[in-house]
Amino acid sequence: MAVNLTVNGENRSIEVEGDTPLLWVLRDELGLKGTKFGCGAGLCGACTVHLNGAPIRSCSTPLELAAGGEITTIEGLGEPGKLHPLQQAWVEHGVPQCGYCQSGQIMSAAHLLKTNPSPTRDEIVAAMTGNICRCGTYSRIVAAVESVVGIVEPARQEGA
Amino acid sequence: MTMNRRDFLKVGAGTSGSLLISLSLPGCAGVQTGFKPESGTWKADAWLELTKSGDIWFTLDRVEMGQGTYTGLTTLIAEELEVAPEAISVRFAPVAPEYRNPLFKLQLTGGSTSVATAWEPLRTAGASARQLLIMAAARVWNVDASECSATDGRVVHANGIDSLPYAKLVELASREVLRGDVGLKPRSEWKLIGKANKRLDAIAKSTGTAEYGIDVELPGMVYAVIARAPRYGARVSGFNADEVLAMAGVVDVFEIERGVAVVADKYWRARKAQAALKVDWDESEALSLSTADVFTGYREAADDDTGESERSEGDFDDALESASRVVEAEYEQPYLAHATMEPMNATVWYRGDHAEVWAPTQGPDLGRIAVARHTDLSPDDVTVHTTFLGGGFGRRLVQDYIEEAAAVAYRVEKPVKLVWSREEDTQHDLYRPAMLHRMKATVEDGNLTGWHHQIVGPQILDWYVRNAAPAQYPWAPKFMYGTLGKVGVMAEGLATPKDVSAIEGAIGYPYQVGNIDIRHTHTDPGVPITWWRSVGYSHNGFAVETFMDELAHEAGQDPYQFRRNLLANEPRHREVLDRAARLAKWGEPLAEGRARGIALFRSFGTYVAQVVEAGIEGGSIRVYKVFAAVDCGQVVNPQIVRDQIEGGALFGLTAALYGKIDFVDGVVQQSNFHDYQMLRQYERPEVVVDIIESDEAPTGVGEPGVPPVIPALGNALFALTGKRQRVLPLNANA
Numbered sequence: 038m039a040v041n042l043t044v045n046g047e048n049r050s051i052e053v054e055g056d057t058p059l060l061w062v063l064r065d066e067l068g069l070k071g072t073k074f075g076c077g078a079g080l081c082g083a084c085t086v087h088l089n090g091a092p093i094r095s096c097s098t099p100l101e102l103a104a105g106g107e108i109t110t111i112e113g114l115g116e117p118g119k120l121h122p123l124q125q126a127w128v129e130h131g132v133p134q135c136g137y138c139q140s141g142q143i144m145s146a147a148h149l150l151k152t153n154p155s156p157t158r159d160e161i162v163a164a165m166t167g168n169i170c171r172c173g174t175y176s177r178i179v180a181a182v183e184s185v186v187g188i189v190e191p192a193r194q195e196g197a
Numbered sequence: 198m199t200m201n202r203r204d205f206l207k208v209g210a211g212t213s214g215s216l217l218i219s220l221s222l223p224g225c226a227g228v229q230t231g232f233k234p235e236s237g238t239w240k241a242d243a244w245l246e247l248t249k250s251g252d253i254w255f256t257l258d259r260v261e262m263g264q265g266t267y268t269g270l271t272t273l274i275a276e277e278l279e280v281a282p283e284a285i286s287v288r289f290a291p292v293a294p295e296y297r298n299p300l301f302k303l304q305l306t307g308g309s310t311s312v313a314t315a316w317e318p319l320r321t322a323g324a325s326a327r328q329l330l331i332m333a334a335a336r337v338w339n340v341d342a343s344e345c346s347a348t349d350g351r352v353v354h355a356n357g358i359d360s361l362p363y364a365k366l367v368e369l370a371s372r373e374v375l376r377g378d379v380g381l382k383p384r385s386e387w388k389l390i391g392k393a394n395k396r397l398d399a400i401a402k403s404t405g406t407a408e409y410g411i412d413v414e415l416p417g418m419v420y421a422v423i424a425r426a427p428r429y430g431a432r433v434s435g436f437n438a439d440e441v442l443a444m445a446g447v448v449d450v451f452e453i454e455r456g457v458a459v460v461a462d463k464y465w466r467a468r469k470a471q472a473a474l475k476v477d478w479d480e481s482e483a484l485s486l487s488t489a490d491v492f493t494g495y496r497e498a499a500d501d502d503t504g505e506s507e508r509s510e511g512d513f514d515d516a517l518e519s520a521s522r523v524v525e526a527e528y529e530q531p532y533l534a535h536a537t538m539e540p541m542n543a544t545v546w547y548r549g550d551h552a553e554v555w556a557p558t559q560g561p562d563l564g565r566i567a568v569a570r571h572t573d574l575s576p577d578d579v580t581v582h583t584t585f586l587g588g589g590f591g592r593r594l595v596q597d598y599i600e601e602a603a604a605v606a607y608r609v610e611k612p613v614k615l616v617w618s619r620e621e622d623t624q625h626d627l628y629r630p631a632m633l634h635r636m637k638a639t640v641e642d643g644n645l646t647g648w649h650h651q652i653v654g655p656q657i658l659d660w661y662v663r664n665a666a667p668a669q670y671p672w673a674p675k676f677m678y679g680t681l682g683k684v685g686v687m688a689e690g691l692a693t694p695k696d697v698s699a700i701e702g703a704i705g706y707p708y709q710v711g712n713i714d715i716r717h718t719h720t721d722p723g724v725p726i727t728w729w730r731s732v733g734y735s736h737n738g739f740a741v742e743t744f745m746d747e748l749a750h751e752a753g754q755d756p757y758q759f760r761r762n763l764l765a766n767e768p769r770h771r772e773v774l775d776r777a778a779r780l781a782k783w784g785e786p787l788a789e790g791r792a793r794g795i796a797l798f799r800s801f802g803t804y805v806a807q808v809v810e811a812g813i814e815g816g817s818i819r820v821y822k823v824f825a826a827v828d829c830g831q832v833v834n835p836q837i838v839r840d841q842i843e844g845g846a847l848f849g850l851t852a853a854l855y856g857k858i859d860f861v862d863g864v865v866q867q868s869n870f871h872d873y874q875m876l877r878q879y880e881r882p883e884v885v886v887d888i889i890e891s892d893e894a895p896t897g898v899g900e901p902g903v904p905p906v907i908p909a910l911g912n913a914l915f916a917l918t919g920k921r922q923r924v925l926p927l928n929a930n931a
Contacts, residue, residue, distance in 0.1 A: 054445070057465045065464060070412040071405015073587070075538055076619040080870040083538060111405035120404065127403035131395055131836060134844060135263030136402030137409060137538040137587030166879040169870060171538045171588050172263040173847030174840070175881040 045113025055101030082168030134172035232371035243295035258296035262589035277323030309897020333369035410557035428483035504718035511712035516647030520639035539587020591728030629729030634740035701733035738904030776826035781808035794912030802896030830893035845902020
């Protein structure tokens with residue numbers, strides 16, 4: 038039975054078993070490889086996407102739980118031809134090293150700013166603690182988020 | 198990863214400043230250089246290609262795994278070619294002799310060698326192309342080349358009027374011949390080297406478009422997962438093939454060397470089928486030890502045999518006789534997994550007469566051997582496409598995941614993507630070896646007079662030569678692979694340089710003590726091991742620099758001054774030590790409940806001193822600040838150096854606080870990030886990095902940030918609690 042989703046603003050119909058984690062649907066069925074597999078257990082945050090505006094670990098969210106939902110992935114974060122302010126800040130601050138965790142980091146940061154447009158340093162750290170970076174880019178992540186505080190509009194419509 | 202270690206089958210000289218254009222080795226298919234009219238491209242040398250349409254391609258022969266080669270090595274080319282780094286497109290190198298790491302004679306990225314080995318050849322490549330373009334323009338204008346110069350992708354004449362873009366000159370330049378010195382730019386003319394140029398891969402890595410191995414997608418691709426034995430060395434004796442084959446999407450289920458492969462049309466279906474798979478294992482030859490047995494074995498080996506002396510100065514026994522006091526201590530370090538964020542994976546497509554591999558690998562030429570070993574192909578029939586790596590840390594120097602994917606692809610004859618789970622990645626790793634250190638020092642009249650360090654544990658080359666030796670001789674027939682591997686191990690220290698993986702760092706003990714004896718008791722419990730970001734330096738650094746702290750305490754001296762006083766002949770060591778101490782305001786009072794620890798270690802030619810400020814809060818160790826001073830010679834990109842030292846410090850702190858792989862009856866107890874923890878954002882200390890200005894040749898920075906931070910933290914905890922911890926990971930309740 039097909040499951041319908043809205044992914045980055047597009048309606049998609051997916052024919053795979055409903056227990057398939059959303060991560061593999063996004064990556065292998067929809068070709069959205071920016072969302073990464075890190076642990077398969079919701080422990081590292083590399084697979085973070087937004088479901089109906091909330092950050093979720095797509096590696097441990099079965100497709101059937103996301104049915105009918107609106108999903109935003111790293112590919113849907115900016116506007117066509119234009120980086121999201123966070124992505125721009127990531128580039129300016131040279132955040133990524135190996136880069137593998139950064140899609141998840143950015144999606145966590147994007148949700149933070151959407152719900153709390155002027156977070157304190159402590160709030161940023163708390164919001165980003167679920168995302169592991171093995172290269173140790175943590176300080177630049179905080180600096181990059183702080184640099185766009187007040188720039189990202191709180192009412193920003195995801196995937197629009 | 199020191200230079201001579203992997204250079205175990207040494208051939209010829211190292212890097213050279215001479216022209217490397219059209220370099221090729223007899224009997225090896227090299228990179229074709231020259232102009233291709235059909236595509237309008239000029240391949241100036243193995244690294245650089247310019248097109249008539251204005252593109253500049255750089256073939257990057259070291260992989261990008263977060264350490265910054267993508268930016269750093271492109272900067273070297275851009276500096277000499279006189280173009281902006283952003284004007285250069287980067288592609289990852291295929292396997293070719295030109296791309297071998299000159300220190301290892303293998304196409305390896307590791308050992309913090311990339312900038313050090315590329316420093317001369319890549320600048321030479323850029324400068325050579327620039328000179329040829331200038332000569333071509335001079336011929337067009339019928340002037341002397343000395344009247345022309347290059348800037349921002351153009352050759353310009355001194356008259357200020359004539360100017361030609363490189364795109365117009367590439368065909369002509371291909372016909373010019375360089376004679377004599379290529380004329381590298383003097384340091385005073387550098388525009389890019391030494392500056393914090395932006396990371397060239399940051400956009401791709403911030404938009405999800407950078408392609409890692411796990412992202413490779415091919416038409417008709419199937420997915421493989423492998424059920425491996427819980428105990429290393431066990432063999433498959435049977436499994437329920439029929440039941441699993443009947444499951445949705447399952448393409449095949451069969452035995453391979455390391456277990457049972459399950460192949461399905463989708464990854465999740467392969468995983469579900471694997472969950473239904475029941476394998477009976479023959480464990481007669483499997484690993485059955487527990488970690489405690491490893492250390493018992495080490496102690497017995499150490500008692501039996503003090504091992505080979507690796508460095509001996511003065512006479513330690515004399516020092517022992519005349520000593521007024523002898524201090525002894527024993528240190529233990531556990532096995533460690535690598536935990537790259539991107540789990541092991543590889544995609545292999547076997548097509549009868551040839552195979553292609555897409556993989557995040559630190560050794561693409563070893564990847565070819567891995568495929569040859571499991572198919573009917575020879576290495577020359579195998580093409581390896583290297584992708585971005587989601588972390589390496591030494592793990593991807595071993596090609597076991599390519600071997601597995603190749604074995605599956607050979608049977609199913611379709612493109613196969615193999616993906617390991619995090620649990621498999623943690624439990625079937627090749628680990629940083631567990632090690633035991635016995636330290637003994639003599640004190641006479643309050644002075645340190647003797648240093649005795651006995652290192653007990655295995656050597657990594659014993660595990661690595663099996664694959665590396667055939668890769669050095671890719672033309673060797675496969676039946677010789679075993680022999681090449683055995684010769685590599687047996688000839689150690691004779692035909693091949695010595696494996697220093699166990700003793701690196703320890704033998705470089707820098708302190709002026711009259712009598713030194715450093716020994717290695719070689720004993721291998723059979724647990725698979727490999728390199729791990731700074732490997733030997735990581736465990737030796739902890740033992741040496743913790744024991745130095747103990748000796749300072751014994752002598753009633755300040756640990757910084759104690760070290761400093763013994764470094765009169767080591768100005769570079771002393772300078773980083775002084776700088777780190779100054780940066781940390783060593784000696785000034787700290788907030789209640791905090792203490793400082795200091796450590797100093799040279800690794801991979803780079804000197805790093807670190808001061809850690811730590812405390813214990815709510816039963817947990819908290820690291821507040823790390824102050825690091827680094828001397829890595831000339832700096833290509835100070836931002837990348839700082840990032841590497843900071844990242845290295847966090848990597849070391851992760852090991853110091855959490856790192857431990859435990860075996861119980863041969864089974865690894867840890868499995869995922871809940872029980873094999875990584876340092877997280879909320880625990881991140883502030884890291885301050887001071888880089889020493891230098892005219893020395895550049896040395897690596899990928900690993901040297903790791904070793905000193907571990908003892909520096911332990912020493913801080915001692916200063917805080919008065920209790921000395923000699924076993925890693927550190928314990929808040931010790």
